[in-house]
Each structure stands twice: as structure tokens, then as C-alpha cells.
Amino acid sequence: xxxxxRPRGRAAALLTVLVTLxxxxxxxxxxxxxxxxxxxxxxxxxxxxxxxxxxxxxxQQFGIRVNFAATGSTDGRNQFKNNQVDFxxxxxxxxxxxxxxxxxxxxxxxxxYMPIVAGGTSLMYNINIGGKRVTNxxxxxxxxxxxxxxxxxxxxxxxxxxxxxxxxxPARQIIPVVRSDGSGSSAQFTAYMxxxxxxxxxxxxxxxxxxxxxxxxxxxxxxxQGIIAQNGSIGVSNYVRQAQSEGSITYVEYSYAKNAGFPxxxxxxxxxxxxxxxxxxxxVALLKAQINPTxxxxxxxxxxxxxDDRTYPMSSYSYMILPTVxxxxxxxxxxxxxxxxxxxxxxxGQQSADRLGFSPLPINLVQAGLEQVAKIPxxxxxxxxxxxxxxxxxxxxxxxxxxxxxxxxxxxxxxxxPTQCDVSGKPAASGGGxxxxxxxxxxxxxxxxxxxxxxxxxxxxxxxxxxxGGGDTTSGDGTAADGGTTGDGGSDGSVSAVPVSVSLPQDxxxxxxxxxxxLMVMVVxxxxxxxxxxxxxx
Numbered sequence: 001x002x003x004x005x006r007p008r009g010r011a012a013a014l015l016t017v018l019v020t021l022x023x024x025x026x027x028x029x030x031x032x033x034x035x036x037x038x039x040x041x042x043x044x045x046x047x048x049x050x051x052x053x054x055x056x057x058x059x060q061q062f063g064i065r066v067n068f069a070a071t072g073s074t075d076g077r078n079q080f081k082n083n084q085v086d087f088x089x090x091x092x093x094x095x096x097x098x099x100x101x102x103x104x105x106x107x108x109x110x111x112x113y114m115p116i117v118a119g120g121t122s123l124m125y126n127i128n129i130g131g132k133r134v135t136n137x138x139x140x141x142x143x144x145x146x147x148x149x150x151x152x153x154x155x156x157x158x159x160x161x162x163x164x165x166x167x168x169x170p171a172r173q174i175i176p177v178v179r180s181d182g183s184g185s186s187a188q189f190t191a192y193m194x195x196x197x198x199x200x201x202x203x204x205x206x207x208x209x210x211x212x213x214x215x216x217x218x219x220x221x222x223x224x225q226g227i228i229a230q231n232g233s234i235g236v237s238n239y240v241r242q243a244q245s246e247g248s249i250t251y252v253e254y255s256y257a258k259n260a261g262f263p264x265x266x267x268x269x270x271x272x273x274x275x276x277x278x279x280x281x282x283x284v285a286l287l288k289a290q291i292n293p294t295x296x297x298x299x300x301x302x303x304x305x306x307x308d309d310r311t312y313p314m315s316s317y318s319y320m321i322l323p324t325v326x327x328x329x330x331x332x333x334x335x336x337x338x339x340x341x342x343x344x345x346x347x348x349g350q351q352s353a354d355r356l357g358f359s360p361l362p363i364n365l366v367q368a369g370l371e372q373v374a375k376i377p378x379x380x381x382x383x384x385x386x387x388x389x390x391x392x393x394x395x396x397x398x399x400x401x402x403x404x405x406x407x408x409x410x411x412x413x414x415x416x417x418p419t420q421c422d423v424s425g426k427p428a429a430s431g432g433g434x435x436x437x438x439x440x441x442x443x444x445x446x447x448x449x450x451x452x453x454x455x456x457x458x459x460x461x462x463x464x465x466x467x468x469g470g471g472d473t474t475s476g477d478g479t480a481a482d483g484g485t486t487g488d489g490g491s492d493g494s495v496s497a498v499p500v501s502v503s504l505p506q507d508x509x510x511x512x513x514x515x516x517x518x519l520m521v522m523v524v525x526x527x528x529x530x531x532x533x534x535x536x537x538x
Contacts, residue, residue: 037337039065044076044089046233047185048318050255050356051117052089055345058352064341070232074103074182074219080321081106083328087338088321089116091184092219093297098187099210099218110325113296114372115317116345118286118359120277121188122264122314124257125249126240127155129170133263135423138163140268140415141313145197147249148176148189149204150226155247163268166420166428177236177250178221180229184318189251191217192314195304237262255357263423266413271309273409274420280406282359283393284308285315287403296368310406317365324375335378342373343382347389354392362393362400 042052049070056066071079073090080088081104093113094105105111123144127134139147143159146152152159155169179186193201194216205215208222223229228248230236236250241260249265254277257264266274275281288306290299296319304313322338323330346369350360361369367386374381387394395401412421412428422428 036333037063037065037340038333039067040086040334040337040341041067041069042076042087042089042320043069043071043079043085044321045073045091045184045318046070047073047091047119047121047183047188047253048089048117048358049233050253050259051345051349051353051358054352054356055341055349058349059341059344062340062344064337064344066337066341070234072179072181072232073184073187077103077321080111083330086323086330086334089318090321091316091318092187092217093295093319096217098216099220100212110323110327112322112324112372112375113319114322114342114369115296115298115361115365116320116369117350117353118282118315118317118361119357120254120282120285120312120315120359121185121192121251122254122257122277123249123267124237124240124252124260124262124264126242126246126262127169127172127249128246129168134167134169135263136421136428137167137263137265138268138274138413138420139265141192141196142200144265144267145193145200147174148178148193148227148251149200150176150224151200151204153226163274163415164420165418166422172247175228175245175248176226177228177230177239177245177248179233179236180231182219183233184219185233185251185253186221187217187219188314188316190221191300192304195301253357258357267313268415269309269311269313270305270307271311272415273309274413274415275310275312275409277312277315279354279359280402281310281312282315283362283400283402284406285311285313286317286359286362287400289315289317291365291368296365296372310408315359317361322372322376324377326377330377332378335376336380339373339376339379339381342369342376343380343384346370346373347384347391350391350393359402360391360393362403363389363391363395363398366391366394 045052049068052066052068056064056068059066068089069076069085073092076085076088077090077094079085081094094103096103123139125134125137127137139160140163143152143163146159153174154171155174156171160169161167190201194214198214202213202215204224205212205222208224210222221227221229228239230239233252233256237252237256237260239245240248240250241262254264264277266276268274285303285306285308287308288302288311290302291297292299298317300316303311303315306313320342322342323335326332326335346361346366350366353360363386366389370384370386373379393400393402395404410421410425411417412419412426419427
């Protein structure tokens with residue numbers, strides 16, 4: 001070997017050592033695959049999308065990647081049945097007959113239901129008095145049913161006036177806005193109307209061309225003259241929030257109205273009080289929900305007629321439909337990811353439910369949910385201590401804390417009084433409306449920048465970026481996901497960093513910092529050191 005070749009050989013050897021060191025250090029960096037996680041996908045409910053979207057962002061810190069397409073409950077159930085997704089989310093189960101058509105389930109024993117979050121189906125509206133947005137509208141269930149069946153078509157109708165003695169509503173046409181797609185929101189809303197005001201609902205169904213009696217619930221709201229149909233929860237809420245849509249009203253999960261900064265109507269309950277769909281009012285209402293112990297499906301009949309004055313009548317649960325066998329594209333690796341995602345949101349994730357416009361699950365449903373997670377093929381079967389689940393509804397004796405602490409409505413929320421509460425909960429001045437947001441700052445539902453709508457606080461962006469149906473999405477933090485198109489204004493900055501009660505892998509970032517520093521030294525100092533070494537030896 002020549003003298004010149006030896007330095008070159010030593011230099012090459014030094015470079016090899018540096019590169020090898022970098023590769024080894026990179027190999028120690030935590031990755032999703034090293035933890036056994038693989039991406040999973042789901043589809044379905046827009047009703048519960050805002051909660052699911054926030055949870056999937058939160059678990060990214062653990063290497064868990066969840067893609068969710070908010071395409072509506074009906075589509076989600078169909079995709080799951082056809083093995084196109086790993087899980088589905090729906091407000092209604094398989095096997096029910098909807099508008100004369102039975103929704104056949106997947107093979108028996110291949111799936112299970114798991115309640116994931118509770119909430120109220122709210123009545124978001126856009127109406128002004130003298131240029132000021134009304135934020136304290138009150139409606140009885142009968143009035144709501146007549147509005148959405150076109151029996152009441154003007155905002156100054158005497159029946160609406162009877163619900164609102166302090167408001168002099170304008171002679172403006174009412175624009176009911178409904179879902180154009182098959183949705184759990186439509187199913188929940190029509191189930192309430194069919195149960196409480198069956199005669200009015202049946203007459204409307206017949207006029208709309210549906211022959212069955214009783215008409216019952218439907219995931220697909222009937223088409224009818226004067227009713228506007230929009231796709232998805234984001235579609236109906238975005239329609240109502242437009243300035244040119246004054247006079248409109250829709251049914252939508254409370255989370256969407258809250259994120260949009262728009263008010264929702266207080267709904268009259270059986271005790272004669274008008275109540276908003278707050279987390280506490282929903283928790284009280286769902287004490288009356290009958291849960292089928294075999295599959296965790298719900299019967300809300302007693303919720304609608306509950307005599308507790310704190311209850312919001314249109315309250316319900318949303319389900320995740322889980323695979324219990326290996327089938328199609330679903331295997332045990334995906335089961336590991338899905339189970340740890342479920343362990344997260346059944347416990348720690350419920351902390352954000354109220355902020356997002358939902359109500360957290362009570363302890364009995366969390367316990368039942370954990371049993372369902374253990375059935376997933378490849379489940380990590382965490383030995384979760386229910387007492388450390390960090391759920392805001394839990395108490396030492398197993399009661400629902402939110403329901404116990406829920407406040408009673410004030411006298412001005414009682415039907416038949418001479419006045420009604422303003423947005424602050426005090427008696428309103430007669431004849432006009434009250435202005436303000438009635439919710440939180442806008443920005444979440446549209447995914448846009450947070451701008452205040454009619455209120456006094458600056459907007460900060462909503463709790464989650466909005467989702468439409470179908471296609472690929474980019475979520476509020478710019479992360480691609482399978483779902484509907486979204487904006488970029490969701491508050492992904494609120495990602496939880498609180499330790500969870502199950503043993504999900506966590507990393508404080510120290511190792512990544514060390515790796516980054518070593519690689520930077522290699523890039524900056526490596527070439528000059530090698531060059532100096534070669535010059536010295538030549």
C-alpha cells in the first residue's frame with residue numbers, strides 16, 4: 001500500500017465509524033413500529049367527530065396514528081360491514097328498520113358496540129332582532145316538531161311567541177336545515193319527535209311520500225319543500241352560521257354550535273323548564289337511559305320523559321363499533337393500536353369532553369367499555385384500575401358526579417312565566433333579544449381563524465378542525481387523515497400531556513434531543529476533521 005493510500009483508508013474508516021454511530025443512535029429513537037403500533041382507520045359519525053378528532057391528535061404523542069373519515073353513521077356502518085375500515089362510529093346500531101329498509105349487521109360474534117361519549121343533539125339557529133343576534137331562544141318539543149314538519153313556518157308564530165315572552169321575533173320565514181346524508185343525528189332527532197309527537201311526525205312522513213305507520217325514526221330525513229338539506233354536521237352548521245342564512249335552524253351535536261360560536265335553543269323538558277344541552281344536563285338525562293347489558297345499546301324512551309327539572313331531553317350516546325375477530329384487513333397488530341386508543345379515550349380522553357361540547361361517560365359505561373376493548377384481537381388488555389381512570393364523572397361510590405352537582409334551572413327558565421332568562425341567566429327585558437355568542441368563539445367548525453361572532457371575547461379557534469365527508473383530510477394541525485376536508489384553525493395546541501392511567505409508552509424527548517445533537521455535530525464537524533486528518537497524514 002502506498003503512503004498516500006494509508007491516510008485515505010484511515011479517513012474512510014473514520015467516516016464509516018461516524019456514520020455507523022449515527023445509524024445506531026437513530027435506531028434507538030422511539031418509533032411507532034418499534035412499539036408495535038400500525039395506523040388504523042375508521043369512518044362514520046359526524047355527531048362525535050370533534051371528540052374523536054381531538055383524541056386522535058392527543059395519542060400521536062404515543063406513536064398511535066388514527067385516521068377517521070366523518071362520512072356519517074350510515075356510511076360508517078356500511079364500510080365496517082364491508083371490511084373497508086378497522087372500526088366505525090355510529091349513534092344507532094345495526095339491525096334496525098329505517099324507512100322500511102332493514103340495516104343488516106355483519107356476522108354474529110364478529111363485532112361489538114362500545115359507548116364512547118355522550119352529548120346533546122342541539123338546535124342551532126340564526127335569528128336577529130333589530131340587528132342583534134338572539135341568544136336566549138326557547139322552544140318546546142312540540143314547537144320544534146312543527147318547525148321541522150313545516151307546520152310552523154314563521155318566526156313570529158304565536159306558538160314560538162308563547163315559548164319566548166321576552167322576545168318580539170320578526171316576521172321572517174323559518175328555514176329548517178337537515179342532513180342530506182344518512183346520519184345518526186337525524187336518527188336521534190327523529191326518534192325523539194316520533195316518540196313524543198308521533199301524530200305530527202307521521203302526518204309529515206306521509207306528505208313526504210313515506211307510507212309506513214308509525215313512521216318512526218330515520219337516518220335519512222325526508223325531502224320536503226321548504227327544507228334545506230346539507231351534507232354532514234359541518235354542512236348544516238356552516239349553512240346556519242352564514243349571514244345570508246338568517247332565519248335558519250338546524251339540529252346538530254352541541255359541539256358544532258359551540259365551536260362555531262352560535263347559540264342553541266333551550267329545550268322544554270318534562271318538568272316544565274327550558275334547558276341547554278350542557279354536559280351536566282346531559283349527564284342528568286342519561287341517568288334514565290336503559291342500557292342493554294348484552295350489547296350496550298341504548299333505549300332513550302325514559303330520557304325523553306324524565307321529570308327531573310335539570311335534564312336536557314335530546315341526550316344520547318355515540319358508539320364505536322369494534323371488531324372482535326381477525327377479518328379482512330384487520331389483524332392483531334391493528335388490534336393493539338385500536339385497543340390502546342380505546343383505553344386512552346375511555347379514561348383520560350373523557351377529561352376534554354365538556355370543553356369540546358360533549359358529556360363524559362359515567363363509570364358504569366366506562367367499566368363496560370373496558371370489557372369490550374379486551375375482546376379486540378391483539379388487545380393489550382391493560383389491567384386498568386378504574387379508580388385511576390381520571391374521568392370527571394367518577395365518584396368514590398360509583399355515582400355520576402356531573403349529575404349530582406348539576407344545578408337546577410332558575411325561575412326565569414320555567415314555562416309560563418312573564419319573562420325569560422337572558423344569556424347570563426337573569427330575567428331578560430321584554431320585547432328584544434340579547435346579543436352575544438351564546439357559545440364559544442368561532443373557528444372550530446370551519447377550521448378557520450378564530451373570530452368572534454356577536455360576542456365580546458376574541459375568537460381563539462375551535463376545539464377541533466372541521467370535517468366534511470369522504471376523501472382525504474388534513475386535520476387542524478396539518479396532519480393528513482382519511483376523512484372529509486378540513487380547515488387549519490382547529491386548536492391542536494391543546495394536546496393533552498397529562499399522564500394516562502394505562503401503560504401507554506411515553507417519551508419526554510430526551511433521547512431525540514441527544515440524537516439530534518450528535519447528528520448535528522457529525523454534519524458540521526465531521527468533514528473538517530476528516531480533511532484535517534488527511535492533510536496531516538499526507
